């Protein structure tokens with residue numbers, strides 16, 4: 001498994017504003033979108049392409065275009081939805097599938113309550129969107145689900161992660177033949193006793209959409 005922590009002053013700046021408890025929901029949503037677009041740039045470094053020949057107004061030249069089948073972007077509901085716009089801005093032709101997962105706040109176990117994904121993901125590159133990689137339970141369940149549908153290449157984009165979550169995913173997929181990459185805005189210090197990332201940014205879903 002590869003873990004890439006995006007290291008850029010603009011990402012650090014936006015993350016600092018995002019973490020600040022005084023940042024309101026509209027600003028939080030806009031910052032998440034901007035951050036995801038920056039993370040997506042890193043995450044799509046190995047997106048599949050094909051060679052093409054095109055005619056410019058001046059001459060014929062070789063170029064690269066995204067290969068078919070197009071990648072599948074999978075936001076994990078609810079908080080991953082806030083990352084979708086930023087991702088599709090960079091890959092507008094990607095197919096989008098949805099996975100609804102909820103974490104029990106006591107046991108921290110993730111369960112699937114909804115899914116809207118292609119039935120067959122054979123040979124597809126998948127980009128999973130989940131802003132907070134905390135215990136790793138939700139992301140691990142999502143990755144298992146995608147592998148079971150045939151996904152052959154999975155990249156997760158997370159705004160923040162805890163070391164505990166990264167270790168969990170590493171152990172869970174140690175023997176998996178499917179390449180897994182995690183692209184992060186920052187690797188934080190730890191999880192607290194309630195399963196929150198420290199220093200973190202609080203509950204990403206609540207901060208994106210308000211408490212429901």
Ligand code: URA
Pocket residue numbers: 079132134195196197198200201202203204205
């Ligand atoms: N989910 C969140 O929204 N925040 C955390 O800190 C951990 C999990």
